[in-house]
Amino acid sequence: MTTAANPTTPGSRPLTVLARSFWSAADAPRPPDLPGFTASPFAPIIAHVADLCLTECHGPPPVPEERAMETATVLVSQLGDMATEAAVVGSVDHGTKASPLLFYQSVPSAVLGVVSSRWNLGGPVICISPAGDSLEEGMDLARLLIDDGSAEDVLLVLVELASREDLVDRAEALLVSGEGS
Template identity: 70%
Template sequence: MTTTAAKPITLHHVVWPTEGDHDQPPNLPGFTASPFGPIIAHVADRCLSGHWGEPPAPSERGGRTGMVMVSRLGDMATEAAVTGSVDAGTKASPLLFYQSVPSAVLGVVSARWGLGGPVICISPAGDPLAEGLELAELLIEDGSASDVLVVLVELATRDGESDRAEALLVGAPAARREEGTA
C-alpha cells in the first residue's frame, strides 16, 4: 500500500498468554464450548483498559473506535462442537449458533466499552498482523474511525501448543489528532 499519510501509532499493546496467566481466559457469559470468544474479549479488555482505564471508553474516542478481528483459522472449537452434535445426531446448543459468527464477541466488547466505529473480521492469507494493521490504517485514513482495536487470535492446533492472542489499539498520529482530522 503506497500512501503519503503518516502510519497510525500504537496506543497500547497486549499479548495473551503471558507468564502468570491461566491456560484459559476468564469465563464469558453466553459463550460455551470454545475459548475463542472469551480470549478475544479478554485481550480486548486488557488492551482498552491499559489505555483508557475502566469501561466505557471516553465518549469522544469510543464512538469513533473501530475493531478489526484477525484469525487465519477462526473458531475451530465451535465448529468442532457443532459438527460433533450433527455427527452424533444430537441437538446443538443454540448458543453455538450465536457464537459461530466471529463478530458476536466483538459486539460484547463494543457494548461494554461504548465503541461505535466499524467492526470487521478477516482471515488473511498473508501476515495476520500486517494485514490487520493495514486495514486499521485504511479505516483511520478514510475517516471511518479515529482509533482501531486490532485483535489477533489463533486457537492451538497441536498438542502442547497454547491458544494465543494479541490486541493493539492504534490511532492517528498526534499531529493529525491535534488538527482534528482523525
C-alpha cells in the same frame, strides 16, 4: 506509544500504537468464561485481551465518549473458532441438535459486540481471516479505516487457537491511532 509504518504501502500514514496487550495459554490461565458463549475459549480470550488493551489506554470502561464513537474493532484470525466448529461437528456426527450458541460463524462478530458494548465503542466492527501475515493485514485494514475517515482509533485483536499439540492458544490486542502522524 510506538509508531508502526507499513513500508510496503507507499504514502501510507504511520499508525501510533496507543496500547498493546498479549495473552498466551503458555503464560497465563485461561480467561474466565464469557456469558452467552460456550464450548470454546475463543470468545473469552478475545474479550480478555481487548479489555487488557483498552484498560491500559483508557482505564476502566467505558472509553471516553469523544474517543468511543470513533473507535473501530477489528478481529483477525486465520483459523477462527475451531473449538466451536469442532463442537458443532461432534453434535452433527452424533445426530443431536446443536445449541444455537454453537453457531460458530457468528462468534467473532458477537464477541466484538460484547466488547463494543462494554466499552461503548461506536465505530465499525469487522472480522477478517487473512491468508497472509495476520498483524500486517490487520494493520493495513486499520490504516484504511483511519485514512478513509471511518475511525480515528482501531482496536485490533489477533487470536489463534492451538491447531496442533505443539502450539498454544494466543492473542494480542493493539489500540492504534492515526493521530500524530
